[in-house]
Amino acid sequence: MTGSASCPALLVAAPASGQGKTTVTAALARRYRDRGLRVRVFKCGPDFLDPMILERASGHPVRSLDLFMVGEDDCRRLLYEAACEADIILVEGVMGLFDGDPSAADIAARFGLPVLAVIDGSAMAQSFGAIVHGLATYRSDIALHGAIANRVGSARHAAMLEDSVRAPVRWLGAVERSADFALPERHLGLLIADEIAGLDERIAACARGLPAAVNDLPPPVTFTPGTDYAALPADLKGQRIAIARDACFAFIYPDNLAVLRELGADLHFFSPLAGDSLPDFDALWLPGGYPELHAEALANNGAFLDALRAHHERGKPILAECGGMMVCAQELETIDGQTHVMAGLLPGRTIMQSRLGGLGLQECPWPGGTLRGHGFHYSRIETDLAPFAQTRNPNGGRSEALFIRGSLRASYVHSYFRSNSAAAASLFRITE
The missing domain is CATH 3.40.50.300 (P-loop containing nucleotide triphosphate hydrolases)
Known part of the structure; x- marks a missing residue:
């Protein structure tokens, strides 16, 4: 340009x-x-x-x-x-x-x-x-x-x-x-x-x-246009990615969808809250949102939780960000102290609290490269699973844990895919 x-x-x-x-x-x-x-x-x-x-x-x-x-x-x-x-x-x-x-x-x-x-x-x-x-x-x-x-x-x-x-x-x-x-x-x-x-x-x-x-x-x-921008490589060509999107899984940057499409991925959206079945696709993205407001509906959606477990057992990639990670834990405790059973892909539970649990920009060193993003959450996670790594807050604030369990990549961070498109692509190409 x-x-x-x-x-x-x-x-x-x-x-x-x-x-x-x-x-x-x-x-x-x-x-x-x-x-x-x-x-x-x-x-x-x-x-x-x-x-x-x-x-x-x-x-x-x-x-x-x-x-x-x-x-x-x-x-x-x-x-x-x-x-x-x-x-x-x-x-x-x-x-x-x-x-x-x-x-x-x-x-x-x-x-x-x-x-x-x-x-x-x-x-x-x-x-x-x-x-x-x-x-x-x-x-x-x-x-x-x-x-x-x-x-x-x-x-x-x-x-x-x-x-x-x-x-x-x-x-x-x-x-x-x-x-x-x-x-x-x-x-x-x-x-x-x-x-x-x-x-x-x-x-x-x-x-x-x-x-x-x-x-x-x-x-x-x-x-001015600045740097000339080359097309992204087709790192996800032919890859079918299912993306949860509804009032529970709502936090999606439009540019992240654009990046996945530019990388060649075929995107399919579904709503667990509406009772949609989990598509039998190659990879799954559970974005952040408000699982704490829909915990009972999620816990009662056995078909979705079972399909989520089966997807994980087959070694298919799952990216779970913030609220998505909360759904992947064993339990979710809401602010009123009620406990709801979740998918159990991560050991432990997440607990809603009245004070801020994390806020800040972050760098996430995943195996395929470092992605930039941010965290903003009112819950905390209690788990015996050792983090794969800790994020880096560029302003010296609190870091966040990055978890890997089989084909699951989970954290409180919402990543911005274009900050490292190759690293983003690697999250959806994991094989056991």
Whole structure:
């Protein structure tokens, strides 16, 4: 790929989590989409839940941007490809603008993205301007395009907030506080998009509630393709992979599916919760999700658990990530202390807890190579099985155990396959 492409773009950020970034980003996407514009949305950092909502708002799959997990070259390529076909690019940040390593600010600086600050103004007045000023001046390598006050109580309240904002940052207006705009949450964040009643109506209502100033598109950004990208080798040509996908097994990066297809795999999706039988395929992927919310249904699905055991006994590859690993343990204990029998491919049990069990970027040294990804879980595992290896957290945080038992590869980590496509392919070609 050569040349460059220009497209209006914004990185939607905030001073902290819980300010309403996802709601405002989704509303912007719907507002622009309803105007007939071609909208492409990205999400900074590792995330599954926000992208599902942003996909509903924009009508297009939402890819991840992360300088560690995805890598700068792939981030650059994804933005360039979006700029070649879009009228507006939106990137939702992660946590606060400067939080994490890498942070949303690092993405903005690396690719020249102007920043839109979304700030919950519900419990402040003139301090709003101080926060805007801090976001605008904390780093010299990013540009704050404007600010939106979220959850504002009245026109008078909005006027006080507006008066506090200093040039050159633009006041773009306020979004009123309304239950119609709220997106429900649980322990891992927002609900899965399909679980939110009236989601499209909520997004549409918030899109109508955005200030008129957002109708003016942000300035165009020039994107370059970066490194030339060779086609992936057909390492999985002819390989048939069954993938569990439903409310229990929902955490799947769209790009991971793209990588498997580029590697030549034939993908087949099935829903254990819907009673689908496990396809007699060459390999199986059990992604993460919410097995703790569906533990009783899983325990009562004897046909699925028996088929899972048979697949493992025949030495066919199984990749079990986070929630998928929980289903492969002998038991799952839910937060209310109830114990449910699972497949038993791993000795021991997983236990839900009210505090965070693990969070962070990770490098996973599997036998076929090292994959990058992340962990985010509220359960812990108790097992006598010795880990094959421990992951490496690039920020010095907690590592995660990697387990191998026969043809099963299991861990709490959600891997990003394009970080090492050969290593990803090896997980689906294991033979006893």
